[in-house]
Structures are given as structure tokens and as C-alpha cells.
Amino acid sequence: MFGSRRRRAAAAAENDVPEVELPRPGPLHAPLYLVSMATYPNYGDELIARRWLEHLARNRPEDEVWLDCRRPGTASALFGGIHPRLRVTDAVFRTVEDSLHGSRRSVEDIVTTLGTPLYDAPLLALREAGSLHLLGGGFVNAVWPQNDLLVTALRAAARISGAPLIATGQGLAPVGAETFAGFDHVSVRDAPSAEHLGIARGVDDAYLVQDVPVPDRSAPTELVLCVQSDVIDENAFERLLGHVRRTVEASGIPRDRVRYVEALPGGDHAGFARLQDLVAEDGFLPFTTFWRGEFAPAAHQIWITTRFHHHLVASLHGARGIALSARPGYYDVKHGSLVEGGSRWEIQDGTGPVLDLATLEEPDSAADLVRAKRAEAELLYGRS
Numbered sequence: 589m590f591g592s593r594r595r596r597a598a599a600a601a602e603n604d605v606p607e608v609e610l611p612r613p614g615p616l617h618a619p620l621y622l623v624s625m626a627t628y629p630n631y632g633d634e635l636i637a638r639r640w641l642e643h644l645a646r647n648r649p650e651d652e653v654w655l656d657c658r659r660p661g662t663a664s665a666l667f668g669g670i671h672p673r674l675r676v677t678d679a680v681f682r683t684v685e686d687s688l689h690g691s692r693r694s695v696e697d698i699v700t701t702l703g704t705p706l707y708d709a710p711l712l713a714l715r716e717a718g719s720l721h722l723l724g725g726g727f728v729n730a731v732w733p734q735n736d737l738l739v740t741a742l743r744a745a746a747r748i749s750g751a752p753l754i755a756t757g758q759g760l761a762p763v764g765a766e767t768f769a770g771f772d773h774v775s776v777r778d779a780p781s782a783e784h785l786g787i788a789r790g791v792d793d794a795y796l797v798q799d800v801p802v803p804d805r806s807a808p809t810e811l812v813l814c815v816q817s818d819v820i821d822e823n824a825f826e827r828l829l830g831h832v833r834r835t836v837e838a839s840g841i842p843r844d845r846v847r848y849v850e851a852l853p854g855g856d857h858a859g860f861a862r863l864q865d866l867v868a869e870d871g872f873l874p875f876t877t878f879w880r881g882e883f884a885p886a887a888h889q890i891w892i893t894t895r896f897h898h899h900l901v902a903s904l905h906g907a908r909g910i911a912l913s914a915r916p917g918y919y920d921v922k923h924g925s926l927v928e929g930g931s932r933w934e935i936q937d938g939t940g941p942v943l944d945l946a947t948l949e950e951p952d953s954a955a956d957l958v959r960a961k962r963a964e965a966e967l968l969y970g971r972s
Contacts, residue, residue, distance in 0.1 A: 615970030616752060618651035620644065621717035623680050623738060625727050627659040627666065629875060631851035632794065632897030634666055636723050636757065639796040641670040643965050646798070647972045649673070654713060656680045666879070679710035684737045695737050699744035714741075715748045721968075724757020724777065724793035726896070726922060730764035731819070739766055746770075754968060757793035757961075760784055761921040775964060778925035791929065794900050795961040800954055803887035803906030810886075811839060811846045811945075812902070813867065814893040815859030818852060820914035824938070828912050829862050831938035832892055835910070836866045839945050841890075847871045849878050851895040890945050891933075896922040903931035908948040913937045929957055 626637040637655060644653055652673045657663050660676040667674060686704065687695045699715070702708045714720075720742045722728075727735050739755075746753050752772040760766070760781035767785060768774045775790035776782050782789040813836070815828050836846065848867045850856040853875045860872050873883045885891075887906030891898060894912040896919070902909055903926060911923035911933050923935050930952030934943060 615648075616721075616754070616968055617718035618648070619654055619713075619717050620648065620651055620719055620721070620969070621654045621656065621714065621751075622721050622723055623656045623742065624723040625658070625725050626655075626723075627657040627662040629662060629666065629853065629879075631875060631878065631895065632900075633725055633727075634879065635897055635901070636725060636793040637663075638667060638670065639794055640721075640723055640965075641667055641674065642798075643796055644969060645671040647966075648969055649972075654717065656714070675713075677710045677713060679707060679714045680738055680741045682707050682710070683741050684734070687737060688734060695740045696744045699741055700748065714745050717745070717749065717751050719754060720746055720751050721754040721756070722758075724755075724759070724775075726759035726761075726918070728758060728764070728766050729760050729918075730762040731918060733764050736764065736766045739768065743770060756964065756968075757790065759792075759922060759925075762917045773968065778921050779928070780921055790964065791957045791961050792900060792925075793961065794897055795904070795954065795957045796965055797904075797958055800958050801905045803950075805887045805906070807886070807888040808845060809841060810889045811836065811841045812885075812889050812891045812893070812898075812907075813846065813848045813859075813863060814851060814856055814891075814895050814898055815863070815912065816852060816856055816894045816914065817858040818855045819918070820894075821916070824914040825858075827938035828894065828914060829859065831936065831942070832863065832912070833866065834942045835892060835945070836863075838942050839890075841945075844868045844871075847873055847883070849873045849883065849893075849898065850875045851878075851898060856895075887950075890948060894919065896926070899923055899926050899931065899933060903933060903951040904954050906951055908945075908950055909933045910943065910948070911935045930954065 624637040626633040649672055653671050655663055655676050656679055658681050660678050663676040683695055683698050755768055755771055755774045758776045759778055763784045777792040779789055817825050846867050848860045877883055885902040885905040885907055889907040891902045891907055891909035894914050899911045913920040913935055932949040932951050
């Protein structure tokens with residue numbers, strides 16, 4: 589059983605005994621409970637949640653699926669209709685918020701003894717889940733140490749129910765205190781995270797797609813931009829804006845083929861406001877436009893972006909690009925993991941020379957990455 593492996597691993601950790609890998613027979617039992625940072629919104633977190641919901645819709649359509657996220661109303665708008673038995677909640681996030689800024693009770697106490705009393709009903713659903721799965725992303729790390737409490741809440745629920753604990757596609761750099769002790773299955777997306785946990789490196793959850801896109805480079809070259817203004821080092825925004833401006837001006841690509849794609853609504857608009865004289869008159873593409881597929885990544889494009897999941901989806905579709913690193917130890921690790929996986933993008937921090945975009949290399953096929961993520965998903969949830 590999954591649960592026996594978790595409890596044995598926890599006991600081994602308490603006695604400094606090396607954990608022994610035991611078989612994971614799967615598939616996980618319903619209700620299936622997913623915990624996600626989606627619904628802020630920020631494109632990457634939303635994309636990961638959608639990938640898992642799509643996979644479960646294909647392979648577990650009869651099972652009840654709970655998505656625990658920060659804003660259930662936004663989740664209903666973004667994910668409604670993907671899975672026929674999707675339910676949305678905020679029990680885990682509400683617990684953490686209450687612990688930090690409300691009752692000040694520990695997360696373990698809230699989950700275990702209830703008595704909130706306003707959200708005891710969602711907590712009961714958490715405690716009755718058949719499996720507990722923390723979806724991937726780069727939010728459990730030293731940048732946001734409070735997010736370790738999400739993991740703590742899942743452990744507390746699992747102690748009550750015996751539900752297996754799962755975490756996939758985690759990006760833990762810069763590493764913090766969390767080690768996912770007691771989890772039945774953990775995968776990570778980059779080398780520093782793998783080294784931190786002493787496990788093999790996996791791939792990001794956004795590679796959970798049914799088919800690998802076939803590159804088509806027949807259309808004229810388009811240039812796609814995004815420079816974020818959040819979670820960056822001091823002075824990075826100005827430095828990167830100047831570097832992007834110089835790169836676009838040197839590219840020779842006409843303005844009517846330059847787009848600006850937003851990942852974080854509002855936060856990414858600041859970059860567009862400074863670069864809009866370089867972008868086509870109708871070239872600003874808000875998050876909702878990109879989310880709904882009204883603009884799609886494609887192989888004839890060249891991307892210059894700070895956003896990790898822009899890098900991932902664009903290179904997955906065959907686009908060339910430059911990944912801009914706005915925070916050493918965080919974004920360079922994220923983007924570096926994709927380059928190591930075969931994106932062949934250049935990584936720049938705005939201090940180096942302007943590149944000739946014609947010299948950028950085409951990405952390798954992501955077929956192996958997709959195959960690995962699908963195998964992991966099938967291990968956990970089976971296949972129809």
C-alpha cells in the first residue's frame with residue numbers, strides 16, 4: 589500500500605535509517621485531492637493544474653476530483669468543464685492563512701481538531717480524500733518559507749486518513765527546510781532540487797500532454813516578449829528592459845510581427861508599458877487571450893521572456909528563444925533546467941552583449957520529457 593511506504597519512510601527518518609524504495613502499486617484511490625498554487629492567476633501554475641485535470645478527465649472521468657487553490661471562484665472560471673466531477677475548495681490555503689494571520693493555531697491543530705468553525709466542512713473533505721497530491725511549481729523553497737505549511741497541512745490530513753502523499757514536478761531552489769519526509773512519491777524538475785532530496789531529477793508537470801506538437805516554421809518569424817516586474821532582484825527590471833529594447837531594435841523584425849504576452853495579469857503589463865513602441869498596435873496579449881488559446885506558441889516564433897512556463901511551452905512547440913534571468917538562484921535554475929532538457933535557448937541576465945537572433949538554435953524534441961511525465965502520471969493514476 590502507498591500508506592505503508594509513507595509510514596515506513598517516516599519511521600526511518602526518525603531513526604536516521606536510509607529510506608528503502610518500496611513498490612508503488614497504484615493507482616491512487618478517489619476522491620482525488622489536488623493542491624495547487626493556481627488561480628492567482630499566473631500562467632504557469634494554471635497550466636500545471638489544467639494539465640493534471642485534463643489527464644484525469646481522460647483517465648479517471650468517473651472519479652470525484654477536488655482542486656484546492658487560493659481562489660475557488662477563479663478556478664471555476666478557468667477550469668470549469670475540464671473534468672466532469674471537478675469540485676473546487678480552499679481548505680488548505682484557508683488553513684495556512686488562518687494559522688498565520690487569524691487564529692494563530694498551528695496548521696496541524698486546525699486540520700486535526702477542527703473547531704474553526706467557519707470552514708470545518710471543507711476540512712472534512714480534505715480529511716476524507718483518498719489521495720493527497722501537491723501539484724508542481726516553484727513555491728516550496730526559501731523564497732516563500734510560509735508555503736512549507738501547505739505540506740504540513742497535507743501531512744496532518746494524511747495522518748488522519750492514511751491517504752498517500754504525493755508531490756510532483758517540484759522546484760525547490762533556493763532550497764529551504766522542507767524535505768517532503770513521509771511522502772509516498774516525490775518528483776522534482778531540476779538538479780538542485782534532486783540533490784537536495786537525494787532523488788533522480790524529473791520534469792516539470794506542464795509536460796503532461798497527450799501529444800508532442802509537430803513544429804511548423806513555414807510562417808514569417810514573429811518576436812514574442814515578456815518582462816516581469818515581480819519576484820526579481822533590485823534594478824533587474826530596468827536592466828532587462830534596456831537589454832530587450834536593444835535586442836528587438838537590432839533584430840530587424842518589423843514592429844507588426846512583435847507581440848507581448850502576459851503571464852501574470854497586471855504585473856507583466858508594466859513591461860509592456862515600457863516597450864509598447866516596439867510592439868504591434870494590436871500586439872498586447874493579456875493572460876486571458878493566451879489562456880483561451882487565441883494566441884498559441886509556435887515554431888516560427890522567437891521568444892524573449894523572463895517567464896519560465898513561457899520558455900517551456902514555446903520550446904515544446906519548437907520556438908527558439910532567450911530566457912531572461914531576473915533572480916540568481918531562482919530563475920536561472922528554472923530556465924537552466926529547460927536548457928538542460930534540450931530547449932537550446934540562451935539564458936541572459938541583461939548584462940551581456942545583444943545576440944543575433946538568427947543564431948539561436950532550434951529546440952530538441954521534447955518527446956522524452958513528455959513520455960517521462962506521462963509515465964509518472966500513469967504510475968500514480970493508472971490509465972483508461
